[in-house]
Every structure is written in structure tokens, then in C-alpha cells.
Amino acid sequence: MDTDVLVVGAGPTGMTLANELLLAGVSTVLVDKLAQRGDLSKAGGVQSRTLEALDQRGLLEPLLATGDHPVTTGHFAGVPLPLHSNRHRLPWRSVPQVVIEGFFEQHLAAHGLHARRDHELVGLAQDDDGVTAAFANGATLRSRYLVAADGAHSTVRSLLRAEFPGQPGTVTITSADVRLGGAVPSTSHTWSEDGHWAALFPLGTDPQGRQLRRLVLGGPDRSLPREVPVTEDEIRDGLSTVFGTRVHLLELRYARRITNASRQVERYRHGRVFLAGDAAHVHLPLSAQGMNTGMQDALNLGWKLGAAVHGWAPKNLLDTYHAERHPAGAAVLRNVRAQSLLMDWAGTRDPDVLAAREIFTALAQLPEVQQHLADLTSGMSVRYPMPGTETHPLVGRPAPDLDLGPARLHELLRSGHGVLLDPADTFATVAGAWSDRVDRVGQGADTEPMLIRPDGYVCWAGADDLEPALNRWFGEPR
Template sequence: MDTDVLIVGAGPTGMTLANELLMAGVSTVLVDKLSQRSDLSKAGGVQSRTLEALDQRGLLEPLLATGDHPVTTGHFAGIPLPLHSNRHRLPWRSVPQVVIEGFFEQHLAAHGLHARRDHELVGLAQDDNGVTATFANGVTLRSRYLVAADGAHSAVRSLLRAGFPGQPGTLTITAADVRLSGVDPSTSHTWNEDGHWAALFPLGTDPQGRQLRRLVLGGPGRSLPREIPVTEDEIRHGLSTVFGTRVHLLELRYARRITNASRQVEQYRHGRVFLAGDAAHVHLPLGAQGMNTGMQDALNLGWKLGAAVHGWAPKSLLDTYHAERHPVGAAVLRNVRAQSLLMDWAGTRDPDVLAAREIFTAMAQLPDVQHHLADLMSGMAIRYPMPGTETHPLVGRPAPDLGLGPARVHELLRSGHGILLDPADTFARVAGPWSDRVDRVGQGADTEPMLIRPDGYVCWAGADDLEPALARWFGEPR
């Protein structure tokens, strides 16, 4: 073997996974077909659950120190959710994808892991013991496992001939990183009577302190083939159509066309090959859910691959990656399709759509509705299917802010181990044989007993049957 795990694709998903494997002490090779890291900000926000995960790895504070990354108010279908930023301990932040990739690249390099670039995958074969990957530059690498994090046009997915059902793209919209003048800071989504619309999201400031924004334009006549370049004149015309003469383009930094394709791979696992991020699911970029869902795919998979490499993974552990993450991806596709319908991406001004949006907008002012949508969009509503979900409200969910306080729990998770909260010191003897994989925290935790996986999800809670849960998630005892 050249390495334990080969990751194809050095975007946010691939680099998040590389960090998880690095922390687990697993030899990893990270490759990418690009000759240098992309400077395109394909996503612009980090959700609450992803921020929690970064905090659990000790990465959140240094990431936020890289620049001005303001807290942002969420939206659903362009309808503001004012209560969104107060819903969770770590509210959404405006952190462009290009910043996240640069941060991870430096972090991994500081630990000796550098992406191998100019590696375009052209061949893939696997057997009972490993995976052989062949690249256009003549390099061949052999690994125990391979993870596809190579984006929407995944070469790995194509070579696997993996089923990728869903809806093809029927129209395009334009997304651009810009500097503008004349913008009302409270402006997020704007429509005109002809169906043309614009969405604006803050991207922080550039090194000169100038405000950057993500601009998205759509409406009648704006759906052009993806290969046609986006010009400054096109952006200016789109701005004038929606805003008139009050908003002006000062600088166009990057632009692309995005389709409304919505697809999800049928299986996230193919033997020793796993698919994650856009290689597994594609959809319209709403709420940065593509990037965040991909990073959370990596967080779910990383510790499980580490367990498999180190030899203590229960037989079914790697299969739980598909069982847990496929429903999450499917739920994201559903909410994106619902948002695109309510937003009237094509600018049809269909009376039925307008009526549905009017009613939904009124409902979205209710606190309970806002809280539900905030949990849905932030990743905090995730509940993985696992034994115990039928009987205990905490099992399958992210570890709550209880007992030790969130900061202390997050510090404990930085070891990459599981955590057993044992406030009455009841389970010291039972948990002892797993002490190399599970850190037990005794008196001082003002909560009921709880077992937390390395990815921060509760996998057991209560007072009975701890030993089967330890074996299910952490393998045979020493």
C-alpha cells in the first residue's frame, strides 16, 4: 500500500476529511487534478453545525481569525429568518469557500500533508484488499480505501458507473463575487414585476477593507448555456434591471453560471470506495448547503475510516456512513427544490407560485416556523438513525450543551476519541476496556450518562445497556 486512504479532490470536503484522518493517525494522500488551488468562492457561508464541528477540532478560532467573517441572518427561499442568528450557540458566519480552502491547506501543510496536484484520475480498480488509482500523469497509487471528493463532475463516480438519479438542469442563473455601490445593507433578495430577481450575501471585506458580496441574478432570458462566459456588461444589465440606477458595479472578481440540476448518488459506498460532497449530491447553492453537507459527510466518514484502518471498527461501521448521510443529502435536495419553487428561479410570475410564496412568507414570521427552518438549514436538525432513537430524544443528535458546557465537550472531542459522560462514576468498570478509544468524564458533568462519538453525535444515553453500545460503535474491548 502507498497509503491507507487516498482522497481524490482537495476542496472543502477532501481537506476536512484529510484533517480527520490526520487526527486519527491514518496515512493519507490527498490529490487534485488542478495545478493550483482554485481562487473561486463557490460557497459563502458556514452553518452552525459545521462551526460546532470545527470548534470540536480546535479549528474555529484560527479560521475566524483569518479576516472579517460576520454573523449572517439566514433565509429560506429568500425569506429572511431574523431569529436564525439567535437560535444556536454558534450562528452562521460568512466565510467564503476560498478562505476555507486556504485555511485548511495551510493547516494540513503545517502537519506535513500537502495536496499532490496535477493528478487527474483516469483509472480505478479495487479488490478485496485495496484500491488502485491511475492518473493521467502516469502515477499509480495503491490504498486501502479511496474517497471521492472530486466534485459534481466526479471522475471517481464516472469510473464506478455509480447511479446518479435525479433531475437534470433545465435553466441557469448567474453567480458573481462583486464590489457594489449604492446597496442598502439590509437588502438580501429583490424581485421586480417582470420576474427578474437578485440576491445579495455579504462575503466580508478584502485586504483593503472594501465590502465584498455574492450576487446572484435570475429571471426571464437569463438562462444561458454554462459555457458562455459571464461579462461585466451582463452583470451591469442585470443590476439595472432589478435595482434601476441606484446600484452600480465597482468590480467583478469572479462569475459563473449555475444550473438547477438536482441529483444524488444511489450508494455512498462501493466496496472500498466512498463518495462525499458534490461527488455524492448536487443541487442549487442555497444556504451554502452543498459545501456544508460535504464537510459534514467528511466528518461522519473520517473517524470510521480511522477505526477500520486501526482494526477496531465493528463489521457494520463503514456501512453506517451511507445509512446516516444519504438521508441527510436527500433532505437537503428536498428543501432546495422547495426553495427554488418558492423563489420562482425562472421568473415565471406564475400566480400559483406567488400565492404559495405569500402564504409561506406570512407563516415564516411565526417563531416556531423560524426555529424549525433555522434548525433545518443550519444542520442542527440532523438525527442519525441508530439504536436508541426510538426511546431517547438525545440519541442520534449532536451532543447538547449540557453538563460540562459546550466548550469543555468540544475540547474533549479534539482527541479524536469518543466521550462517555458518567456523572455518578457508575460506568468506570464497564467502560474500562475501551479506554484507548473512549475518554470517560466522571463527576462534574451535570447531565445524565451519555456516550458521544468522535464526530460529536450522541450514540447512547440513559442508564442501561452501555456495553452493547460501546461494542456497536467502538468495536471489541481490548
């Protein structure tokens, strides 16, 4: 074997996974077909659950130190969620994808992992022992496992001939990074009477301290083929249609067209090959969910691959990646389709759609509805299917951030181990056999007994027999 795990694609998903594998002590090769890292912002925000995961790895503070990344409120179908910024410990942050990639590139390099660029995958074969990957530059790599994080047009997915069902793109909108002048509105979404609309989101400031924004334009006559270049005149016309003379373009930095395609692979695992991020699911970039969902895929898969490489993975642990992340991805696709309908994304001005939106907007003023939607779009509503979910409300959910005396829970997860909270020292003896994989916190923890996986999810809680849960998630004892 040349490496334990080969990660194809050095975007946010691939880099997050590479970091998890490094933490797990697994040899990793990260490749990308691009000769150099892109400088396009693409995704524009990091959701609460992803921020928590970065905090659990000790990466959040240095990431936020890279620049101005303001806290902003979320939205659902263009309707603001004013409670979003107060709902979770770490509210939504405006951190563009280009910043995420640059940060991870430096972090991985500091730990000796450099992406091998100009590696375009052209061939893939797997057997009982590993995977062989061939590249256009003549290189070949042999690995125990391969993870496809190579985006919406995944080569790995194509080589696997993996089923990718869903809805094809029928309409396009325009997304651009801009500097604007004039009376820029504070609301995120603005509609005109004829169905044209504009959405604005902060992207922080440039080195000169000037405000950058993500501008999204849509409407009944703005759908052009994806390959047609976006021009400054097109952006100015879109601004004029929605805002009149109140807002004008100062600078266009980057623009692309986005379709409303909505697809998800039927299986996230194909033998020793796994699909993650946009290689596994594509959808409209609404509520900053795309990049975050991919990074959550990586966080779920990384520690499980580490367990498999080190030989202690219990039977079917790798299969839980599909069992847990496929439903989570499907839920994102559903809420995105609902949002695109309610916000009249295509600008149809259909009276039925407008009536539904009017009622939805009224409902969205209720705090309970706002909290539900905030949880839904931030990743905080995810509950993985696992034994115990029917008997304890915490099992399957992200662990609450607890003050355990000498440290907070999220700080203990930085080791990459599981964590057992055992406030009465009830389980010291039984847990000792897993001490190389699970760190136990005894007296001083003001909480009920709880077992937390390396990815920060509760996999057991309460007073029932602990040993089956340790075996299920952390393998045979030493």
C-alpha cells in the same frame, strides 16, 4: 499499500476528511487534478453545525482569525430568518470557500500533509484488499480505501459507473463576486415586477477594507448555457433591471453560471470506495448548504475509516456512512427544491407559485416556523438513524455543548476519541475496556449519562445497558 486512505479532491470536503484521518492517525494521500489551488470563492458561508464541528476540532478560532467573517441571518426561499442568528450557539458565518481551502491547506501542511497536485485520475480498480488508482501523469497509488471528493463532475463516480439519478439542469442563473456602489439594500433578496430577482450576501472585506458581496441574478430571460462567459455588461443590466439606478457595479471579480440540477448517488459506498460532497449530491446553492453538507459527509466518514484501518471497527460500521449521510443529503435536496419553487427561481410569475409564496411568507413570521427552517438549513435538524432514537430524544443528534467543570464538551472531542459522560461513575468498570477509544468524564459532569461518537453525535443516553452501545460503535473491548 502506499497509504491507508487516498482522498481524491482537495476542496473543502477532501481537506476536512484529510484532517479527520490525520486526527485518527491514519496515513493519508490527498490528490487533486489542478496544478494549484483555485482562487474562486464559490461557496460563501459556514452553517452552525459545521462551525460546531470545527470548534470541536480546535479549528474555529484560527479560521475566524483569517479575516472579517461577519455573522449574518439566514433565509429560506429568500424569506429572511431573523431568529437564525440567535437560534444556535454558533450562528451562520460568511466564510468563502476560497478562505476555507486556504486555511485547511496551511493547517494540513503544518502537520506534514501536502496535497499532490496535477494528479488527474484516469483509472480505478479495487479488490478484496485495496484500491489501485492511476493518474494521467503516469503515477499509480495503492490504498486500503479511496474517497471521492472530486466534485459534481466526479471522475471517480464515472469510473465506478455509479447511478446518479435526479433532475437535470433546465435553467441557469448567474453568481458573481462583486463590489457595489449606491444604495445597496440590507435585505438578501429583491424581486422586480417582471420576475427578475437579485440576491446579495456579504463576503467580508478585501485587503483594502472594501466590502465584497456575492451577487446572484435570475429571471425569465437570464438563462444562458453554462459555457457562455458572464460579462460586466450582463451584471450591470441585471442590477439595473432589479434596482434601477440605486445600485451600480464597481468591480466584478468572478462570475459563473449555475444550473438547477438536483442529483444524488444511489449508494455512497462501493466496496472500498466512498463518495462524499458534490461527488455524491448536487443541488442549487441555496441557504449555504452545499459545501457544509460535503464537510459533514467527511466528518461522518473520517473516524469510521480510522477505526477500520486500526482494526477495531465493528461489523457494518462503514456501512453506517451511507445509512446516515444518504438521508441527510436527500433532505437537503428536498428543501432546496422547495426553496427554488417558492422563490420562483426561474422567474415564471406563475400565479399559483406567487400565491403559495405569499402564504409561506406569512407563516415564516411565526417564531416556531423560523426555528424549524433555521434548524433545517443549518444542519442542526439532522438525526441519524441508530438504536435508541425511539427511546431517547438526544440519541442520533449532535451533542449539546455542556460545561463539564474542567472543560467544555466540545474541547474534549478534540482528541478524536469518543466521550462517555458518566456523572455518577456508574460505568467506570465497563468503560475501562474501551479506554483507548473512549474518554470517560466522571463526577463533576452535570448531565445524564451519555456516549458521544468522535464526530460529536450522541449514540447512547440514559441508564440502560451501556456495553452494547460501546460494542456497536467502538468495536470489541481490548
